[in-house]
Amino acid sequence: MDNQQQSSVSGVNRPRAAEHMALHGLSALVATTPENINYILGSQLRASNWTMQIYAVLPQDVNARPAVIIPTNRLGVIAQMGISGADLYVYSDFFVEGSIAGKASTPDIDLFYSLMQNTTSHAGPVEALNAALKDLGLEGQAVGVDEMRIAPDMLAKFSEGLPGGTAMPAYKLFRQIRQIKTPFEIERLRRAAQLNEAIEQQLIDMIAAGVHEKDIAEHYRLAVMKAGGTPAMTAVGAGPRSALPLIENYFREIEHGDQVRFDLCLQLDGYWGDTGRTVVLGEPTPWMEQHFAAVRSGWEQALETVRPGVKASEVFNAAVARVQKEGIPHYRRQHVGHAIGLELYDDITLSPGDHRVLEPGMVLCVEVPYYELGAGGFQIEDTVVVTADGYEFLTSMERKLFRK
Structure with missing residues (x-):
């Protein structure tokens, strides 16, 4: 999806975000709060409990697609909301059965079933996040993480693979980027x-x-x-x-x-x-x-x-x-x-x-x-x-x- 299409479905200002990432030496930002995830994706993805982890990755490269990290059971939400401007990375087991031929269905049910069959599931949210960064060619590079909604143990585990073993806290940086509205x-x-x-x-x-x-x-x-x-x-x-x-x-x-x-x-x-x-x-x-x-x-x-x-x-x-x-x-x-x-x-x-x-x-x-x-x-x-x-x-x- 090109930048013009991306901006039509979300509020993110890719050039402004890229400029601020470059100033801090970051290759990507990871959103964890519903507000910052919405900024990147243009849709509200909310966790149903405090242990559930949902992230969105915004690469510095304005031509690179964002990525979203979600539990497998949220694929049904994705199918209903129609998020298409980001690549999906899911984690954890979840099971639904396929429809019997001729039974009643709807487009979102069909898409949900297709996503369940064709999306690779990772062991946990950190593994899914690392897979997203690897596919973006950003493995091991400096990253900013919105620290407000990521579990501390997950942040520590993720940071181990980053330069200096730390991720830059990025909640304030997201807010700074969002000051100027599109x-x-x-x-x-x-x-x-x-x-x-x-x-x-x-x-x-x-x-x-x-x-x-x-x-x-x-x-x-x-x-x-x-x-x-x-x-x-x-x-x-x-x-x-x-x-x-x-x-x-x-x-x-x-x-x-x-x-x-x-x-x-x-x-x-x-x-x-x-x-x-x-x-x-x-x-x-x-x-x-x-x-x-x-x-x-x-x-x-x-x-x-x-x-x-x-x-x-x-x-x-x-x-x-x-x-x-x-x-x-x-x-x-x-x-x-x-x-x-x-x-x-x-x-x-x-x-x-x-x-x-x-x-x-x-x-x-x-x-x-x-x-x-x-x-x-x-x-x-x-x-x-x-x-x-x-x-x-x-x-x-x-x-x-x-x-x-």
């Missing part, structure tokens, strides 16, 4: 954000006196799943509970005069959506209007600061200073946003200690929330991609204090 990834992130906003609007429409927080949260989760996504953090807090940053226990019914704060996260095709809004049932109080205006002003200042060449910490400082100036002099935050992609927090944060420079192609969630226990909280959160001269929204929902 057009494929930006489109995936746009779809995730748009789905999140569409369902968020449904939640806003539900708000009325007597409606339970739990009903709104359950509606969100079910709507996400029906749309093919996976719901994650579902912060739906009414009245004083809107000041709780994370909400896992829902017990309040919405009352007239309540503010309701949403902070909603989902995954769609492996990519994250994270958006937030604030709604008031009835007329907002002067306190609500003042504090929301200050939050929105800081959020606007953060966006005005986002552009290539600016440090992440500069965005933070500008946003916090604006909120303090515009009505909340005691305002404090640990960050005013974060990169988003295959991980919810995808490496960079708009925080005082992150001095990395923004580059075109980075995708950021920009948020300047405020939580005051005993009073309430406010949220505006949107997703933007850094462009050559500023930013572009991936979200489109109104940025206001909604009123019902």
Whole structure:
């Protein structure tokens, strides 16, 4: 499969990955976490328990096909998902029986049976990984391994055959490569954000006196799943509970005069959506209007600061200073946003200690929330991609204090 075809089914930026591997003297990277495997393959392959090992190999050579190392029983998943951009290396015993001629079948069952018959099985994951590197002509060469999801004994066994008997830890390197999103990834992130906003609007429409927080949260989760996504953090807090940053226990019914704060996260095709809004049932109080205006002003200042060449910490400082100036002099935050992609927090944060420079192609969630226990909280959160001269929204929902 050529590079153009490969990029159409996964988000991996092969030239950028090759450049970073060359800088570290690596011939290949081995992904072990679901996010990094998805980056290479364009499909989610998740282990069903902590002992199961699944890897993907990304060679430095952009013309070489990736390899995937999986237990033999995962060939049925491969057959259903249609992964064709990588060579398969399987390990461990697993048995299925072939169909009797004339019996009912489906294409994925036929492919599963064919793969079972024609794929060599290795003794274990390290043996399969070594076979993949040997076939790529990389046996005994320096390799980086995403250390976050490989069993320690497996990593030690694999490292024995590498120069110096060690594999370079590569989880951070993967995240660095993934900082700049490909057009494929930006489109995936746009779809995730748009789905999140569409369902968020449904939640806003539900708000009325007597409606339970739990009903709104359950509606969100079910709507996400029906749309093919996976719901994650579902912060739906009414009245004083809107000041709780994370909400896992829902017990309040919405009352007239309540503010309701949403902070909603989902995954769609492996990519994250994270958006937030604030709604008031009835007329907002002067306190609500003042504090929301200050939050929105800081959020606007953060966006005005986002552009290539600016440090992440500069965005933070500008946003916090604006909120303090515009009505909340005691305002404090640990960050005013974060990169988003295959991980919810995808490496960079708009925080005082992150001095990395923004580059075109980075995708950021920009948020300047405020939580005051005993009073309430406010949220505006949107997703933007850094462009050559500023930013572009991936979200489109109104940025206001909604009123019902």
